[in-house]
Amino acid sequence: MRIGFVGGNEITKQYYSAVCNNSFVKEMHFVDQSMINARSIIKNLPLNYLENENDLIKNCDMLVLCANHKNAEELVIKSAKMGNHLLIANPFVLGKQTLKQLQLLSNEAGVKIQNAWSEKYNSAFMSAIPYVKNPVFIDVARLAQYSPSNSKLSVVNDLLLKDIEWVLSIANSNIRKISANALSVISSDPDFINAKLEFDNGCIANLTASRVSELSLRKARVYNDKSVLFIDFLEKQLKRSYKKSNFLEFEEMAVDVKDDTINQFDDFFGSLENGKDPESNLSSMIEAKEVIEIILDKIRAKTSDFISITQ
Numbered sequence: 001m002r003i004g005f006v007g008g009n010e011i012t013k014q015y016y017s018a019v020c021n022n023s024f025v026k027e028m029h030f031v032d033q034s035m036i037n038a039r040s041i042i043k044n045l046p047l048n049y050l051e052n053e054n055d056l057i058k059n060c061d062m063l064v065l066c067a068n069h070k071n072a073e074e075l076v077i078k079s080a081k082m083g084n085h086l087l088i089a090n091p092f093v094l095g096k097q098t099l100k101q102l103q104l105l106s107n108e109a110g111v112k113i114q115n116a117w118s119e120k121y122n123s124a125f126m127s128a129i130p131y132v133k134n135p136v137f138i139d140v141a142r143l144a145q146y147s148p149s150n151s152k153l154s155v156v157n158d159l160l161l162k163d164i165e166w167v168l169s170i171a172n173s174n175i176r177k178i179s180a181n182a183l184s185v186i187s188s189d190p191d192f193i194n195a196k197l198e199f200d201n202g203c204i205a206n207l208t209a210s211r212v213s214e215l216s217l218r219k220a221r222v223y224n225d226k227s228v229l230f231i232d233f234l235e236k237q238l239k240r241s242y243k244k245s246n247f248l249e250f251e252e253m254a255v256d257v258k259d260d261t262i263n264q265f266d267d268f269f270g271s272l273e274n275g276k277d278p279e280s281n282l283s284s285m286i287e288a289k290e291v292i293e294i295i296l297d298k299i300r301a302k303t304s305d306f307i308s309i310t311q
Contacts, residue, residue: 001269
């Protein structure tokens, strides 16, 4: 497998560390629009620098979109047409129509496309999956500690979107109703969003995302019929409570802790071998983006303050 990294940044370094010793990988190349970034990567990582995207597509079997790229949508479409598999580290740079076009190309060309920017590859979540049994209520809080640098953090793309994707996967039902509220504290865009998803099977999901919190927090509670799962995405811990002999038992569950990027590549390479789609794929990306659009419409309808909010 010949891998090509698009963009040279910290994500590139993380992905290199995750695959550098993988026997599946034979060659690694990269391209970057900035020569400053390129020199930094060349200095720190043994990657082969290629001067343009066309050379990268021709010399690779798989592209990893690590950073924002001015021609990102054109690049991924062209890559898929050439038969390259694709791992997308930042899916919010691609519009819904591009994702749908990629979905058609994926089926036609037989290429695998993964959304790597997903909590489905968090070790705590992966360990929780065997214990998820027809959830009736899902409560999620993703809070980012306030700092001036966080003013550029998108509550929609950087926070809320990650949780919507995995919530949809375990609710496993069509959405019947969506409600949403937003609050601006320090900026013209929402700093706090709460969304409620009601599903046809009776499950309800309550999601909260904020970039103005005192502390960082990424936790979820999944209420099954006879048990509750407590998932800590930040600390990668899992607990379970259930009734036992008229008492409530609390149990610390084992978590096979790995870096998310290692889990991402394990899933991606596994999908190439078994022919199945990755756990986080184009369908789940598109579905999550459609839910986000409805949430934003609900927020805009309530206040003109956020009329310019974008995805």
